[in-house]
Amino acid sequence: MSTILTHSISLSFRGRRRASIAATLAVILMWVVGAYFVDVSLGRTSIYSGVTLLVCLFALTLIGLRKRLIMLPLMSVSTWVQIHIYTAMFACVAYVIHVPSIIANGYFESVLSWLFIVVSVSGFYGLYTSRTAPKRLTALSTQVRYDRIAWHRDQIVIAAKKLLDQLPETPDRNVLASFYQTHVQPHFVSPVKFLYLMRPTTTKKRQLLGALADLDRYMDARVRQAAGKLAALIRTRDELDYQYAIQFRLRAWVILHAAMSLLLLVTSIFHAILVLGWMGS
Amino acid sequence: MRRDDVDLPISPPHDRPTARYQCGRACDGGAATGMCSLGPTRTGLCCHQSSPCSPVLTASARAQSLVTALVGVGILVVLIGFTLGSSFIKPGPLSTPHAQILSGSMDAKSCAACHPGANSSLMSWFMTGHDAHEPMQTDRCMDCHHARLPRQYARMAHNLSPNQLQAATANAQPVNAVSWKQWLPKPAFAQNDVACSVCHQEHAGADANLSVMTSEQCQTCHQSRFDSFATDHPGWDRWPYESDGIVEFNHQTHSRRHHPGTIDASGNPATFDCQQCHPKTEDQNFAIVSSYEIACATCHDAALRQQTSERMDLFVVPSLGQPDLAVVGRWPPSATGFFDGDVGPLARFLMRDDAVLSDAIESLDGGKLSRVNPASESDRRAAQEIAVGIRDRIRSMAQAGPLPATESASTLRAPLRELLRGLSPQLIAAATESWFENRERPAMFRNASALMNDDDLLSDDLPHDDPLLAPYDSATTLPATDDVATPKRLPTTPSRYDPAKAQPDGGWYIDDVRLAISYRGSGHSDPVIRSAVELAVGLPPEDSVRRDLLSIGPAVACLECHRPPRSQGNMVWQNALPITAPAPSFTKFSHRPHMNLPALADCKHCHAINDNAIDAETTDMTTVSLSDFVVPPHDFLPMAKHVCASCHTPQAAGDDCTKCHRYHIEAPPRF
Numbered sequence: 002m003s004t005i006l007t008h009s010i011s012l013s014f015r016g017r018r019r020a021s022i023a024a025t026l027a028v029i030l031m032w033v034v035g036a037y038f039v040d041v042s043l044g045r046t047s048i049y050s051g052v053t054l055l056v057c058l059f060a061l062t063l064i065g066l067r068k069r070l071i072m073l074p075l076m077s078v079s080t081w082v083q084i085h086i087y088t089a090m091f092a093c094v095a096y097v098i099h100v101p102s103i104i105a106n107g108y109f110e111s112v113l114s115w116l117f118i119v120v121s122v123s124g125f126y127g128l129y130t131s132r133t134a135p136k137r138l139t140a141l142s143t144q145v146r147y148d149r150i151a152w153h154r155d156q157i158v159i160a161a162k163k164l165l166d167q168l169p170e171t172p173d174r175n176v177l178a179s180f181y182q183t184h185v186q187p188h189f190v191s192p193v194k195f196l197y198l199m200r201p202t203t204t205k206k207r208q209l210l211g212a213l214a215d216l217d218r219y220m221d222a223r224v225r226q227a228a229g230k231l232a233a234l235i236r237t238r239d240e241l242d243y244q245y246a247i248q249f250r251l252r253a254w255v256i257l258h259a260a261m262s263l264l265l266l267v268t269s270i271f272h273a274i275l276v277l278g279w280m281g282s
Numbered sequence: 283m284r285r286d287d288v289d290l291p292i293s294p295p296h297d298r299p300t301a302r303y304q305c306g307r308a309c310d311g312g313a314a315t316g317m318c319s320l321g322p323t324r325t326g327l328c329c330h331q332s333s334p335c336s337p338v339l340t341a342s343a344r345a346q347s348l349v350t351a352l353v354g355v356g357i358l359v360v361l362i363g364f365t366l367g368s369s370f371i372k373p374g375p376l377s378t379p380h381a382q383i384l385s386g387s388m389d390a391k392s393c394a395a396c397h398p399g400a401n402s403s404l405m406s407w408f409m410t411g412h413d414a415h416e417p418m419q420t421d422r423c424m425d426c427h428h429a430r431l432p433r434q435y436a437r438m439a440h441n442l443s444p445n446q447l448q449a450a451t452a453n454a455q456p457v458n459a460v461s462w463k464q465w466l467p468k469p470a471f472a473q474n475d476v477a478c479s480v481c482h483q484e485h486a487g488a489d490a491n492l493s494v495m496t497s498e499q500c501q502t503c504h505q506s507r508f509d510s511f512a513t514d515h516p517g518w519d520r521w522p523y524e525s526d527g528i529v530e531f532n533h534q535t536h537s538r539r540h541h542p543g544t545i546d547a548s549g550n551p552a553t554f555d556c557q558q559c560h561p562k563t564e565d566q567n568f569a570i571v572s573s574y575e576i577a578c579a580t581c582h583d584a585a586l587r588q589q590t591s592e593r594m595d596l597f598v599v600p601s602l603g604q605p606d607l608a609v610v611g612r613w614p615p616s617a618t619g620f621f622d623g624d625v626g627p628l629a630r631f632l633m634r635d636d637a638v639l640s641d642a643i644e645s646l647d648g649g650k651l652s653r654v655n656p657a658s659e660s661d662r663r664a665a666q667e668i669a670v671g672i673r674d675r676i677r678s679m680a681q682a683g684p685l686p687a688t689e690s691a692s693t694l695r696a697p698l699r700e701l702l703r704g705l706s707p708q709l710i711a712a713a714t715e716s717w718f719e720n721r722e723r724p725a726m727f728r729n730a731s732a733l734m735n736d737d738d739l740l741s742d743d744l745p746h747d748d749p750l751l752a753p754y755d756s757a758t759t760l761p762a763t764d765d766v767a768t769p770k771r772l773p774t775t776p777s778r779y780d781p782a783k784a785q786p787d788g789g790w791y792i793d794d795v796r797l798a799i800s801y802r803g804s805g806h807s808d809p810v811i812r813s814a815v816e817l818a819v820g821l822p823p824e825d826s827v828r829r830d831l832l833s834i835g836p837a838v839a840c841l842e843c844h845r846p847p848r849s850q851g852n853m854v855w856q857n858a859l860p861i862t863a864p865a866p867s868f869t870k871f872s873h874r875p876h877m878n879l880p881a882l883a884d885c886k887h888c889h890a891i892n893d894n895a896i897d898a899e900t901t902d903m904t905t906v907s908l909s910d911f912v913v914p915p916h917d918f919l920p921m922a923k924h925v926c927a928s929c930h931t932p933q934a935a936g937d938d939c940t941k942c943h944r945y946h947i948e949a950p951p952r953f
Contacts, residue, residue: 108369108371110374146293
């Protein structure tokens, strides 16, 4: 709602952010005061916070529905994302009131607690990575869709082979071919390593390019030109790997966050049913 | 190093980001250009019929499948957990007391001990309404706690009946200060529907305190709310005025006059030490009062021995006129001549089962034979009835024992039995024979040369060398014809038994001069005198026997310190409880934790003696009016709240309501 208002007032992005944060803090404050009132009057604070939390979970999972109901005029997805973010912040506060010890006692309730923590942490991670990853991706020379990265890897292998095949059989060519067979081709055909996915680096690229540069004195001009193109392919492969790592990180986060959120919602409903059934008079 | 770019082919556009399948040859390097023109169908079939590929899921489709699988596995795990029983859904361990009671395998039966829902089906949870026959959770709590809390008032505030609650509200002191807490919301429940779970939340761990409450929570039900203990809490000017001491004791006179005025063996004034009379108990609390021997005997024992030695008559043979002997029959000669004598309270009590006797006693103003009008036939008849009644009672006691059969079913049988326990029927029989049968008493009670020597008219007045006391020698003094000179066997005068010499430690005895069966007390806590007081206290206040019995000397000596109940009841001689607030009240207090502080070791730090208290011993109380005083005269100054508030702050000893106040009133409070 604050986002809608700020849009209509035409605030800057920072202005909209400040207004949203202020509105969220105000809502949190009022809600916490309400929780205090309930506690002081010996009401069921756990019910008060639990119902709030469950409603927040429902609201938070609606963004997935919104992304699939694109034909309905339900505000833009970016607005929904803003609502999602601030609702999640509010839900975290409600959770702390609901479970002051953060991890609840009991098997089932501790599972619930861990699910919420995983979802919350992944949510905050997603907030961070969704703001930083696109910048990294758009800083590259090319943008490739995730599904087509494998096809592009194959194209690099094909292009490299074709490059060497076009060279006549000379000792200079054999130097390049030997280097390609020994170092470059295994790198081109192998999938991206898990450690690279966690922390992409240019180490491999620099190693290969450095080794290729050391072979310059053993090659004539024509082979040297081919070596230059091979270096371009190495760089292209490195960019592809980097694209893959960043996009994989984004997708994995979405999968984890979505799966855990749905699981959290379902188990929360179980929890609510149990509470209503076993709650004292 | 030349950096030539390599032109790579553009990726085919047939697949879409939202498509579920993509061409299986997308990764086929050999058939890179063999991409299907239309891409896979929605059902995952290749559109190239001649040499179809194997379409693969796109990344988004794989992500959706993964999410669905993860959610499904998670739900499955949770459902499996439910099948393991209540231990899976238990929201945390119970507190230690409850856990010990419900120890064992945590199955639904244990859960059902507190949760009525444990016995119901899943569908019933979604059905509205509550079956009136189905127990509520509070009822489950009361299944164990009914011994301490009244079940019918379990859901009432403070477990009090509406009338008691109303009286407590009327008795409450108003709070003068206005606090912002007055604006806090009212309680979220009705005053007659306070479930146990409102305050006591379980499943918070083994060491959780189920009674933890904030002061704001305590005050939520109260009309007057205050901010802090030190500033707004009402004072307790009525304490210790409402203390229920059993032993009458004036602290002010003892500390300011009696003790300083008493010089002990070392030549110093006696120290007024609070803990001498209020010693510490085993649980480090204080006894209401120490033993008499420790606290009082030093100063009061001698006086008590003297006071209790005053005789207490059981029966006294009245004196009758000579003409009445014709009706009464054999009567002691020393009790013949004129009407005299009183029927004592004990005698009246023992004879009250006889209506005729009771009427006769009543007609003579409580058995005062000195009031008999010899000219009145009714008076004489009444006196005769009383005399015969007394004689018959004495005779029956000599034969059947002192305890009358008519008192066998009486509630006063116990004190009466104790009172007459030491009275031997043989003693009564001897008295009967001597008084009514005119038989000689045993020689031990007689003095053969008793003409002068034991005549108490002379024995105390004449010096021991007076010739009148010398043995009489008739041969040298008087002529032989003188009757006095002739040794004759003079009639023996009954000797006056001196119980002070013969029974210094008290006991029953017979006074042949007064013709009385009496008792001499032995000092403090004499069992017979105690029983007499207990017997009297067990009678209604309007009973003259009670009034007269409590007026005799020994009883008065007891009642100078031991307060009797104002109404008919039991006599409580000493309260052995520690000094705490009365159990059935909203307030609780224990000296034990306070004694850890050296400053509070001096009792007078909190219990200041009122030097301005009215001293009944030296003041003409008839000139004093209670309306002249702001507070009732008492030997202690009112306890000031600041004495407690100096330590009971939030940062120090704590000032929560639960520190000093109870919620559960286990017995009807006193208002």
